Amino acid sequence: MIDFLLFLEKGTNDMGLKTGVMVAVMIVVFYMFLIRPQSQKAKKEAAYRDNLKKGDAVMTAQGIHATFVGRSGSYASVEIAPGKVAKVLLGTLQPIPEHK
Numbered sequence: 169m170i171d172f173l174l175f176l177e178k179g180t181n182d183m184g185l186k187t188g189v190m191v192a193v194m195i196v197v198f199y200m201f202l203i204r205p206q207s208q209k210a211k212k213e214a215a216y217r218d219n220l221k222k223g224d225a226v227m228t229a230q231g232i233h234a235t236f237v238g239r240s241g242s243y244a245s246v247e248i249a250p251g252k253v254a255k256v257l258l259g260t261l262q263p264i265p266e267h268k
Contacts, residue, residue, distance in 0.1 A: 222237060223236065
């Protein structure tokens with residue numbers, strides 16, 4: 169990569185080409201390190217929520233551990249204590265992190 173940039177430095181006096189190459193490199197870097205990982209994470213979370221079954225242990229975004237009861241549109245019913253069912257947004261549910 170550095171050799172290529174040094175070649176550009178020596179080989180031409182055209183600043184437009186250098187600028188264009190640097191912009192292209194920056195776009196690739198942003199895509200590989202910011203955009204792509206975020207979209208993969210969003211897809212993984214959506215797949216998790218689509219595959220929830222009654223009785224699965226979940227955690228809300230607020231950190232409340234609960235048991236998944238069912239879904240109704242964009243809402244989910246979770247049992248937070250025996251006999252106590254709460255209605256939360258489906259998007260706030262996430263798997264319980266594993267303790268090591």
